[in-house]
Amino acid sequence: MAQLTLERLTKDFGPIRAVDGVTLTVENGEFLALLGPSGCGKTTILRLIAGFERPTSGRVLFDETVMSGPGVHVAPEQRRVGIVFQSYALWPHMSVADNVGYPLRVAGVNARDRREPVLDALTTVGLESLAARRPADLSGGQRQRVALARCLVMKPRILLFDEPLANLDVHLRAAMQDEFVDLHRKTRTTIVYITHDQAEAMAMADRIAVMSDGRIEQAAAPETLYDQPETPMVGNFIGEGVIVEATLTQAPVEGHGRARVFGHECTVRAGNRVTRGPVRLCLRPEALRPDDGHGFVATVRRTSYRGGIYAVEATAGGAEVPVRLWLRRPPAIGQTLRIAVDDGWVIPSV
Ligand SMILES: Nc1ncnc2c1ncn2[C@@H]1O[C@H](COP(=O)(O)OP(=O)(O)OP(=O)(O)O)[C@@H](O)[C@H]1O
Ligand SMILES: [Mg+2]
Structure with missing residues (x-):
């Protein structure tokens, strides 16, 4: 688990400024939602945190350690971040347990030593009884939980979610939101959760950073955003x-x-x-x-x-x-x- 700091983070794609001088600290163990309309730069920020993109300027720090900055770029696989997208990207030919153990296998952990962490991760997401199934024989929500367990097995310092529930129906979404909140309570992992759904952000996050055009308009507790919006965009976008x-x-x-x-x-x-x-x-x-x-x-x-x-x-x-x-x-x-x-x-x- 780590504190995450973004310092004047900027990312240009040619003439497009996708992220524009973002400064933000996510406390160790905090659940922060990044909320904003399509194209405002949410996924780009997430990719910068994960190390898939290099910033044009500015820095990314985990605790006191610089991950990205002038002359520094720690490789994604060395950052220990877990990422959950809306597509689960599970291996269809592998069992649930083998999917969850896959990152450990890639990291050179042998089959015997994989068993316990895999079971731990599956227990955390409530899927221990389905360890032998194939992804094709699971519901959408169960598949999403396998993807989550696959992240947890690496004991990530920071968990990143990019609209993980966008494909699910309303009822399943609500159930999964509750599970993510439970998971956060259990693990106290630092979480950055991207969504463009304000109700989802309000229901789950300790704090919400509202984005527009690559910038953060306001970062505050849901109640503060609702009662005391600092900009017209926030007042309009929320509630x-x-x-x-x-x-x-x-x-x-x-x-x-x-x-x-x-x-x-x-x-x-x-x-x-x-x-x-x-x-x-x-x-x-x-x-x-x-x-x-x-x-x-x-x-x-x-x-x-x-x-x-x-x-x-x-x-x-x-x-x-x-x-x-x-x-x-x-x-x-x-x-x-x-x-x-x-x-x-x-x-x-x-
Ligand atoms: N690899 C790239 N090359 C060029 N432009 C890009 C690239 N990635 C993102 N962009 C642009 O940067 C801006 C921000 O994109 P980003 O994917 O971060 O938005 P988003 O907030 O995640 O949107 P959505 O809610 O639709 O997923 C957009 O204008 C997008 O077209
Ligand atoms: Mg996106």
Whole structure:
């Protein structure tokens, strides 16, 4: 197990800057999710950590040891990282046990000495009873667990996951998420887990680094990302937030100020550095509610049933700004609502 440090890490592919000055520390034993839209550089960061790519500039360190940097490049097989992809890449002609023992065999460990670590790894993922099966006779989730056991058998210092559950159905995904969290609890291995699914990141990770265009927008605990997004992109990407223009009419005192949004006065949360004047406000669906007496005027554009509630998209203000809220009964399309704001967060970035 190791602490992972990325220092001003940059990777260019010709004219494309895939990773752009990323600085990040993943603590020993931490479960960090790298979250971001397609093409933002997640896999490239993972390949840089594993040593499959050399950085254009910057450094990768495991604890105090430089793995990649100017004049240094430790080979992937010497880094002791385990990687799990969405394709399992198991050998079809080998049993489960032989697949799991394969990395040890390649490393020159004889059959007798392989037996115990293989059984340990299979036990950790709950597959000890299936050791003699072939991959073809397993379910998708079981195959993914074999791939995981094959990583664990090498006692990795860092475990890297690249969207390992992308191929599985919703129910199996949820079950596997629980298993990954259990595995992390049991082994306390440092984990970097790539996903573009924010619900998955929130459910599993101690901390989430949100990426966009090769950069890290914000790295924080899931609750902090949700309640206090630092940039509009994070507010938008996490938790169906919408970002609207507003005016801060009263500077924050102990975290709360007053704002005017679409002509409606409301109390909002803000950091102490925020000053009066134009601001951008992050509004969550659950913080908006219909209120006949107060609130701003919005027109319903779309509704979709989410089981128990309807997600409603409405537009507000002369500029036709979209907002989202949840209602128990579906409003009619084109209907006018008055919406009160119970809570909002002032985005601190300029
Ligand atoms: N070997 C390569 N040669 C050229 N460009 C590359 C190479 N690898 C990645 N890129 C580019 O770098 C950028 C980041 O790619 P990367 O695979 O890291 O994204 P990602 O966040 O993992 O996306 P996804 O969620 O779709 O897997 C993209 O624009 C991609 O086209
Ligand atoms: Mg990728």
